[in-house]
Amino acid sequence: xxxxxxxQLESYERQGFLVVPDFASVESCRALKRAAEVxxxxxxxxxxxxxxxxxxxxxHADEEFFASANTITCFFExxxxxxxxxxxxxxxxxxxxxxxxxxxxxxxxxxxxxxxDLASVATDLGMTDALALxxxxxxxxxxxxxxxxxxxxxxFLYTNPITVTGFWxxxxxxxxxxxxxxxxxxxHRGPLRRLYKRAPSGAGTMFDELDPxxxxxxxxxxxxxPVTAGTMVVLHGLLPHWSSANRSPRSRHAYSxxxxxxxxxxxxxxxLQRDPSMPLRRLRDGAEASRSGRRA
Ligand code: FE2
Numbered sequence: 001x002x003x004x005x006x007x008q009l010e011s012y013e014r015q016g017f018l019v020v021p022d023f024a025s026v027e028s029c030r031a032l033k034r035a036a037e038v039x040x041x042x043x044x045x046x047x048x049x050x051x052x053x054x055x056x057x058x059x060h061a062d063e064e065f066f067a068s069a070n071t072i073t074c075f076f077e078x079x080x081x082x083x084x085x086x087x088x089x090x091x092x093x094x095x096x097x098x099x100x101x102x103x104x105x106x107x108x109x110x111x112x113x114x115x116x117d118l119a120s121v122a123t124d125l126g127m128t129d130a131l132a133l134x135x136x137x138x139x140x141x142x143x144x145x146x147x148x149x150x151x152x153x154x155x156f157l158y159t160n161p162i163t164v165t166g167f168w169x170x171x172x173x174x175x176x177x178x179x180x181x182x183x184x185x186x187x188h189r190g191p192l193r194r195l196y197k198r199a200p201s202g203a204g205t206m207f208d209e210l211d212p213x214x215x216x217x218x219x220x221x222x223x224x225x226p227v228t229a230g231t232m233v234v235l236h237g238l239l240p241h242w243s244s245a246n247r248s249p250r251s252r253h254a255y256s257x258x259x260x261x262x263x264x265x266x267x268x269x270x271x272l273q274r275d276p277s278m279p280l281r282r283l284r285d286g287a288e289a290s291r292s293g294r295r296a
Contacts, residue, residue, distance in 0.1 A: 003117055004124040014124065016188030016239035019225060020121075023232035026110055029171045032255055034136045035108035040095055043074045045087055055088035068250060069134070069272040070099045075099065082100075093141045093251075100272065103135035103257055113257050114286020118167060121234070121258055122283055125165060129262035131280040132166070133157055134272055137171075138180045138254045145246030147179075150215045150222070151276035154237035156196045156203040157272065170227045171253040178252040179243045181233060182222035188236035197269040204273055218242040259283060 004018075012018040064073060080087060087094055103113040113132055123131035134157065157164040160282035174180035191211040199206045216222050222242055225233055235241060246252055260266065262282070262292055276285065 002124045003120040006032075007202065011122060012234060012236070015183075015185045016236040017185075017225070018225060018234040019182045020232040020234070021228065022112070023117070024112070024230045026171050026230060029169070029229050031108050032112050032137070033253055035106055036098060036139075036212065036253070037092070037187075039072055039094055039098055039102070039106070039137075040074060042070075043091070043095070045076075045091055045094070054215050060149035066273070070101055070275045070278050072102045072105050073099055075141075077141055077144050078146050080141075089141075089144065091145075093139075095139055095141070096146060098137040098138060100134040100136060101278070102293060103132050104135065104278065109135060109137075109255075110257065110286065112169075114281070114283060115258075116284075118257075119283040119286075121167070121232075122165070125234070127163065127165065127261045128281045130165075130259045132257055132283055132286075133280060134258050136256050138252075140246045140252035140254070141180070142178075142249050142251050143247060146244045148197055149246040150218050150240050150242040152192060152215075152238050152240055153235065154192050154207050155194050157237070157258050157260065158192075158195055158197075158264055158270055159260050161264055162192065162237050163261035163264045164258055166233075166237070166256055166258050167234040168235060168254055168256040170229050170231045170233075171255055172192075172198065172251060174229050174231075174252050174254065175179045175226050175248075175250075176224055177246075177248040178187050178250045179246040179248075180227065180252070181225040181235075182219060182233065182242045183225060183263065184216050184240040187221075188239040190238065190240070192238060196271060197267075198271055215240050218244070250255050 074095045075097050077096040080089055082088050102109040153166050154162045154164050193211050195208040
């Protein structure tokens with residue numbers, strides 16, 4: 001049974017994104033926020049110094065980053081650390097994001113992710129075998145929340161053919177002031193510009209430049225997507241999107257799950273490689289599948 005209407009599907013095909021208000025309940029958003037806070041509480045900053053670098057060309061591709069495919073890892077905001085690597089702000093407002101396997105390793109994240117509603121949305125969008133590839137809990141901290149440069153998700157989570165689809169959930173209200181998403185309507189019909197992959201040497205990562213067509217220069221060509229908590233935004237893997245830095249006093253928490261179709265080829269050069277002991281799971285097969293997360 002479908003979840004999306006014909007109008008929603010037509011809008012997604014035309015624009016490359018879809019905004020679905022009230023997809024997640026207030027209670028499930030609150031529970032996810034609490035689970036993220038517990039992860040940060042348990043995190044020892046002294047033992048980790050991975051910064052989520054917003055300029056993708058200089059993304060810090062260390063072993064911890066690769067390992068995050070199979071772990072729950074906290075990444076600092078760039079501006080949270082001083083030149084000596086010491087925290088400039090309190091730990092609970094220093095983390096850029098948690099990634100990239102909390103959807104399989106944390107019970108609350110599992111429950112939020114593996115729902116029959118989300119599985120049905122993926123089916124409605126034409127995914128025949130939707131696999132939950134990665135998850136990110138994004139804090140967009142007050143005052144220091146970093147910009148995420150304009151990009152296409154397929155550059156980082158590539159399959160042949162391209163199937164990656166982003167399911168982004170506002171856990172708090174996202175506004176122009178605190179760094180809401182911006183997207184290029186119809187931009188998913190453009191080519192994949194670049195491909196982020198493991199360097200052939202096995203050390204670090206690199207970009208393959210695939211197409212010279214420029215991405216939009218934010219905010220030109222993009223439209224803002226301010227949404228209330230509980231809203232789901234679906235993003236086509238080729239859609240250029242962006243979010244600004246957060247200079248406001250309010251955080252902008254969001255959770256995103258990126259899915260791929262199991263029928264597509266997943267290259268070994270992708271940065272994200274799951275350990276064989278932790279295979280990707282189908283959205284449909286999640287043990288916690290239920291409709292309980294949905295308000296409407
Ligand atoms: Fe993205």
